[in-house]
Amino acid sequence: MLRGPMAADAPESTLESSAASPLGGVGDSAREALSSALARAYSDFDLYRSRFLGAGLTGEDIRTSRPLDVLWRLPMLDACDLPALFRQSLDVNRGIIDVEASSGTTGERKRRLITRGDADLETRVLARAFGICGVVPDDRVACLDTGPLTLMASFTEALDHLGAAEAYAFTMSTDPTATVDGLAALDPTVIMTIPSVLERVLGRLHERLESGRLSLRTIVYAGEPLPAPARAGLESLGVEVFSYYGSSETSTLGIECRSHCGLHLFTDTAIIECVPGSGGADERVVVVTTLYQQGLPLLRYSLKDRVRVINGPCPCGLPYPRVEVLGRADGSVSVLGVKLSYQSIRDAVYGAVSGAGPMQATLTGGEPDMLILRLPTRLADREKAIRESLFGHEPDIAFLVGAGFLGLRIDFVHESSWHGFRKAHLADERNAPEGANR
Template sequence: MNRITVAGRTDATRTGPEIGDWSDFDELAQLQRDQLPRIFAQALRSPFYAARYENGGAPIVADDFHDVEITSKQDLRGCYPFGLLAVPRTELATYHESSGTSGEPTASYYTDADWVDLAERYARKWVGITPADTFLVRTPYALVITGHLAQAAGRLRGATVVPGDARSLALPLARIVRLLHTLDVSLTWCNPTEAMMIAAAARAAGLRPDRDFPALRAMFVAAEPMTATRKRRLSEIWGGVHIVEEYGSTETGTIAGECQHGRLHLWADRAIFEVYSPETGRLSSSGCGQLVVTPLYREAMPLLRYNLADDVEVSYDPCPCGWLLPTVRVYGRTAFGYPVDGQTVVQNQLEELVFGLPLDYEVNFWRAKAEPDALLLEFEAPSAVQRRAAAELGAAIEHTLGVRHVITPLPPGTLVPTEALTAQRDILKARYLFGPDESWDKALMYQ
C-alpha cells in the first residue's frame, strides 16, 4: 500500500482503488459490493444509524442494499452536531458545517484516513497537479470544506498552495490579481462567478486576463451549475486556459470530476451513486432525478443513501476518455423554472443565450427576474455595444423562449461595483497605545 501525507499530517495508508483497477462496469460494481458490509457496519456505530437499524447489527450485503432507507438533509440537521459520529471524537481531524443558507446548518467531520480519500479524489484532475504548480485557492477556508479540500490535494501532489480564501477582507480581488500575476500562479480553484470577477479586477488593474497571466494553465471551478457556453466564455476570457469542473459537497467531498473530453465522471469506485425520483419514490442507477450518494470509505461520518437533493442526469454511456465510470450532468437545486408569459424559464437557458453573445460585447455580468407577464433582464456592457447586444439578446430570447421580455443594458460597474474590483482595504490589528496626534477611534478593532 502507498504511504502518503495529507495537509502535513501523519502518513496515512491509501486503501481506496484508483482509476484502472477495474476493467469493466461489472468489476466496478463488485468493488462497490465488497465495501458495503464494512461501510454499513461502520454506520451502525453512529447514534443515528444505530437507532434507525436497531433490529439490525449484522453487516448488510449487496442483495439487501435496496432495503436501506434514504438519508435526507433534514436527517443531518436533526443529528446536529454529532448524531452521525461513528468514531471517538479523539480520532477526528477536522469539523465542518454547511453554509447554512436555510438557517439550519449541517455538520460534517473527517478523520485523517477520511482526508486521504478526500484529497485523492480531488486530485484526480486530468490536467494534473504537480510539484511545479503554484495553486491559488480562492474558495472559503471557513467551516465549509472547499478551501481545505483543495489545499490537502495540492499538498498531496507537492504543489505550492497559496491560500487565497474568499469573502475575506484581508484578500480583496485586487490583491488576488496581484498574487496571480506576481507569483506566476498556474492553477486556481474558485467558483465560475469568482473567475469572472477576478478577470474584471485584472482589467481594472490595467492587465489583460488573456495575455498577462502566461503561467496560468487551468482553473478548477465548482459550486455553480454551468453551461457549456459559459464554460467556453470563461476559457476565452482567460486566453484559452482549461476550465475544469468539479462537483461535490461539504458532506461528501468531491464526488465527480471532469475528463479531457469535458464530461463529469462520478467517482463510482469510491461511492455508490443512485438517482431518486421524488415522483415515484424509486431509485435507479441512471436517468434523471436527485443524486443519492453512499460514500464507501468514510470513517467519521458514514452516510447511507444520502440524498444531495441536486437534480442530475446519470449515464453509463461510453466516454472517449476511456474512464470506466458513469457520467453526470448537474442541474443543481435551481433547475426548476419560473412561469413567464405562459412558458417556463430556467436559468441555464438564459445563461446559454447571454454567453452566446460575441466575446467583444463584454457581457459577463447579468441578472434576470421572471415576472408573470414578462422576463426582465439586465446586463453590463460598454456603451458602444449596448444597443447591439440588447437587440441580439432580445432576438435570441424571442426565438428560443418565445416570451415577452424587457432588456436593460447597464454601464460597467452597475451590477459589480468598481470599488469591489479595485479596493485595497487596510486590515488593522488590535492596538492599545496611541500618540498625541493619532486617532484612537479604532482601538481594539480588527478591521
C-alpha cells in the same frame, strides 16, 4: 425475529432488490467496503439501527445477506437526519481532527466530523481528481477564495500530495484589480476557485491573459455553476476549464475530465444512485452511500442534486460513469461559495427574540451584494440583538458582512402591510433586470 420477506432460513439471494440500481455498477472491493459500512452503521449508530429494524433487517441479516440487497431496503436519508447522526458520531468516533460546517436548509447547520482516515482518503481522492484535470508536478496552483472560513485547505493538501511545485491559498480582496495584480505576481498555471469569485476578477484576468502576461492554463471551479459565456471566454484564451463536484456532507464526488463530456463520479469511494426526480424524463436525483466515511457515514443520503446520466464510455477512457449536473434543489443560495438558507437565517433572527414569526429575505446585486431582511415592526427595537444572533449562528454571514463582500439591511415593516407579503424562501434577485429589485 425476522419479519416480512426475510425468512430465517432464506438464502441471501431471495432478498428482494428494489428498482434502484447503482450508477456504474459495484466492484468487489466496493461491495466489501459496503458490507463493513452497513455493519458499523448498525452497531454504532442508533439512527441507522432503528432504520434497519424498521425495514425488517437484523444484525444477522446484515452479516449474511448481500450488502446491496440490504442497502436497497433502507429508506432514504434526508438533511434533517444529519444533526442526529452528527451527535451520535461524536460519541462513536475518536480522533476527530476537523469539522466541516455549512448553512443547512433545516434550520440547523450541516456538520460533518472528519477523522484522520477521512482526511487521508480525501487527500488521495482529490489528488486523483486534480490529476484527471492534468495538474502535474510542474504546476503552480492558486486556490482563490474569499477568506479563512471557506479556504480550500483540503485542496492545497492534495496538491502537495500530488507534488505540485507550488500550492497556496490566495485570499481575494474586495478590489478585483488588487486581487489580480497580487495573483499575477505569483503567476499561477492553475487556479482553483468558485465561479462567483472568478466572475469578480474575470475582466482583469482577461486583460492579463490577452496581453500574454499570465501563464494560467487551467481553471478548476467548485461549489456553483459557471455561466457558459465565462467558460467560453476563458477557453477562447487557451484556458482549459474543469468542474469539480463535491458536497459538504460527502466531500469529493467527481470531476470533469479532459474530454469535457460531463463529470465522472468516483464510484469506488461511494455508491451513487440516480433516482427519478420531479423534473423531466431524463432528470435524476443523486443519492449517495459513502463507503469509507467515518465521521459522517451516509447510507442512501439524498443530496438533492439534479443530474442527467450520460451513457456510454467516455473518450478519455476513464472507467467512472458520467453525469451532467443540472442544478441543486436544496433551496440554498450561494454568495461567493457560502451557502445561505432562508430557514437558518430565520431561526437565527428569531433566536434573538425567543419566538417565531414571519421574515422576508431578498438578495440583491450590487457592490457588494445586499441581503435584505424584512421583519415585523414590533421587533424594531431589537435590531442590535437580531444582528448579534444572526452573526453568532451564521458565522459565514458574519464573515462576508465583516469583510465587505456582503451588505446586510434589516427593514421593519408594519404588520398591516405584512399580509400577502411573506415569502418562505430566500429570493435571489441578483440577476434580476434593473428596477425589478424591490
